[in-house]
Amino acid sequence: MRVSTVQGFNPRTGQPFGDPIESTVDSEVDRICAAAATAFPAWSNLPAADRAAVLDQVADALDAEADLLLSTADGETALGLPRLTTELKRTTNQLRLFGEVLREGSFVEATIDSPNPDTVPPRPDLRRVLRAIGPVAVFAASNFPFAFSVAGGDTASALAAGCPVVVKAHPGHPATSQETARVVTAALRAAGAPEGVFGIVHGQDAGVRLVQHPAIKGVGFTGSTHGGRALFDLASSRPEPIPFYGELGSVNPTVILPGIAAEQAESVAAGYAQSLTMGVGQFCTNPGLLFAPVSLVDALASAVGGAQGGAMLTERMRDAYRSGTDELAGSGLAELIASGPEPEDQGWAVGARLFRVSLAEFRDNTEKLSEEYFGPSGLVITYTEDELDQLTEVLALLPGSLTGTVHAASGEPELARRVGEALRPRVGRLIYNAWPTGVAVAWGMHHGGPWPSTTNPLHTSVGATAIRRWLAPVTYQSWPDELLPPELRDDNPLGIPRRRDGVLGTH
Structure with missing residues (x-):
């Protein structure tokens, strides 16, 4: 059977750039998704501080290979080395920001209600925390070959949340995507992350299969309204519908x-x-x-x-x-x-x-x-x-x-x-009194909005709270302290901010 390929081009000349990359066949998509599902328990249960250290190592590895990554991206996008240099640094800073988010700890929204038999109805011991949803698919953007692509904000926030990531590379910069994936994979392996915590696929059919794969529990997308809506409908029509966080079109009045x-x-x-x-x-x-x-x-x-x-x-x-x-x-x-x-x-x-x-x-x-x-x-x-x-x-x-x-x-x-x-x-x-181009990577940034700018205005694809997309709440009722996640134990061994009986603090 003949396998299709994805070919990069130099926009300055219109000529092919680099070798064609084979599209990912169905069986390989299935293997990558299965590996992500296998990696999920170990990665999501890794202490947040340890995941933070891994993200820092990935950022360091990308910085170390900046020259090759930048020259490849410039050849495929014509965005210019000054712009791409800034973008790559923004990308590694995103990874480090999520390291800070993990160490600070409030992202899990740990909440404890002490038992009270005198309320109506009586209240048991309730402890709520956010937990990773499972492996997620990330669709890379065309216009940001680093910051919204293979190692961009969706990938960084999902890995930080404890979710393995499978990236669907953008056909506009396949060689850049492949080189970035190589660096990320090697850095994760060197840091001791479980095999399968990160993967990449190429080709339109592979993207469709990725969204429909039962191992995938959420999707991040940056691209056109037409393409995003089609994938959103696929995610919603699965036997088990999954959240689809798409950043689509915006006219920015x-x-x-x-x-x-x-x-x-x-x-x-x-x-x-x-x-x-x-x-x-x-x-x-x-x-x-x-x-x-x-x-x-x-x-x-x-x-x-x-x-x-x-x-x-x-x-x-x-x-x-x-x-x-x-x-x-x-x-x-x-x-x-x-x-x-x-x-x-x-x-x-x-x-x-x-x-x-x-x-x-x-x-x-x-x-x-x-x-x-x-x-x-x-x-x-x-x-x-x-x-x-x-x-x-x-x-x-x-x-x-x-x-x-x-x-x-x-x-x-x-x-x-x-x-x-x-x-x-x-x-x-x-x-x-400023202009909208430029999106700071920070705790207070919100990069989202009502339809059609995004498919869900409650969430952001940039900034610390981007991690919230890949987390879902679970409440532990009347569980013994020694069986609780450390974020919910009485002595707060991680020292993270928590809301206890309605009061926010580090108690």
């Missing part, structure tokens, strides 16, 4: 208020153009919808028109960007007001495009004009000061997004508050 537009027109326009075209617009937090006063249009058009284009990650993405923006330009709904230069010597290059529409026209065509065009394309929705009340009404009609941004002058606090309140139900992160 940004509102420029009149005061700051008048005071800082040039700097606001320059900041917008830089954010819109960063990484050739291939960011999930790209500010695709910009609400701005009419007076700012010329400055925005000038800034975007002068922004340099570049090669997109794949030929398919380039074609989708061109066809989508060409369709918008010919629709009669929006006016094309700026086109940035398109490098002629790059295989899959595109230029920035900026469109304009009035607030009234946008309101009448919100669904159509709120579509995401993945790449350096933006839509400016212009409003007058007489339309500020209508502006907040239109913001409430927007689809869910990862971020919402307000730019305001110091004299506009009340208006900024109103606009922020209109955006808040539609986004997962509210930003003030």
